[in-house]
Amino acid sequence: MPENTPHLEFRDVTKSFGGNTVLNDLNFTVGTGERVTLIGPSGSGKTTILRLVMTLEELTGGYIDLGGNPLQYEERGGRRMRVPDRQRRRTTQQVGMVFQHFNLFPNMTVMENIVEAPIHVMGLKKAEAEAKAEALLDKVGMAWKKDARPSQLSGGQQQRVAIARALAMDPEVLLLDEVTSALDPEQVGEVLAVLQDIAAETDISMLIVTHEMQFARDVSDRVMMFDQGSIVEEGEPDKIFSDPSHQRTQDFLRAVL
Amino acid sequence: MSSWWSWEHAIGALPTLLDGFKITLLATVLGTLIALVLGLIVAIIRRSAPSIVSAPVTGVVEFVRMTPLVVQLVFANLVLSPYVDSTLAIGIWVLGIHYTTYMAEVYRAGIDAVPTGQWEAATALSLPRSRTWRAVIVPQAIRNTLPALGNYAISMFKETPFFFVIYIPEMVRNAQTYGGDTFRYTEAITLAGLIFLAASYPTSLLIRRLEKKLA
Ligand SMILES: Nc1ncnc2c1ncn2[C@@H]1O[C@H](COP(=O)(O)OP(=O)(O)OP(=O)(O)O)[C@@H](O)[C@H]1O
């Protein structure tokens, strides 16, 4: 059950690319342990929101706080100050991200992919990191491939390894950006099943972008419908999917379901 | 006796040629090492250092690349010989730095070819910049560039005869000297050419095989 303390907080967030404003004055929070799914038409800014949290994009205006700590910018003495890189990295260490195209390191084995950050960021001993990686690989059903290279795996298998890699950093927030949309249809199920297990067994906060509406319905505490960088409506999945209040949500759901 | 080819002179030239070949080989190996290491450093600086640092580096690199190796050898020898005892050392550094500029370009292309998703995955794992370069980017960049780096090594090997302009006794210079002493140039020069061929041809075959394997 989600608590009410905000874990992730967007305050007056603005993001532009060149002159093109993609997010305009966006405000929302994600509670500790809460699972929030973002839906909305292509180009509505869903990926941009996740990339801002991961500091893959620089905020144009406003603030994002994580567990009370400023992520990219902070207000000090009435001025908006950039958070230094080192401190940014310390804060984003609590955030994990799984990408649409997996982005495993092709020059490393499955095991090396997973222990890389625990060893070199968290400072775990190699043996410790490997024991932990084994357990995670077991959980995603990939322990038998720990010495394989990513190029020897199917898309679904690579994505399961990528999920284990993100979890190996003990993230408090997990960002999932259309993690099944690059997969062959027959591999979608195995990845969603793994994510459902993780959602059931952990209390990691999640920010999810997906076109898998059944999955969204199953794991989400809340669904937010976006259009053109603004929240059209939000609510519990049953409400949004069965009885949306807005015409735009109805049109969008009719198009994707 | 005045036939165009004399086995006696061919055999007579061999020892001095092989002495020269050792120098040629040494210059190639050390020059390649210098170019491999400095080239990577230059490529990383140009990609990631602030422009106060990267702009002058780019300027020097362009200058070195746009002037002939022979001129650089003569110039460096002129300037440095009062301070450096070994002409060979000067020659090797000039050769290595000259090829640094080419290898830096090869590395740059290799680095650019690493997908942005790799950088983003490293950021998502909070890997420090230095670790991202070392563990993720450089290994992938080098893999793409190995054949090109090998070809430049061969090309360096073939350019070592330019060392004659600063009187380093590499193989071709020794062949000339032998010819001057005995008035028989054909055998020594021919053998020098054959030795070059014997060394670079198998190497280029090896590189082609490597290329196929990596493709
Ligand atoms: N690096 C960029 N440079 C310029 N424009 C960008 C960049 N990244 C995103 N955009 C623009 O920002 C807008 C929002 O993009 P975003 O990827 O966040 O949408 P999305 O909701 O994830 O869409 P989709 O469902 O297609 O993935 C789009 O109009 C896109 O063209």
Ligand SMILES: [Mg+2]
């Ligand atoms: Mg997107």
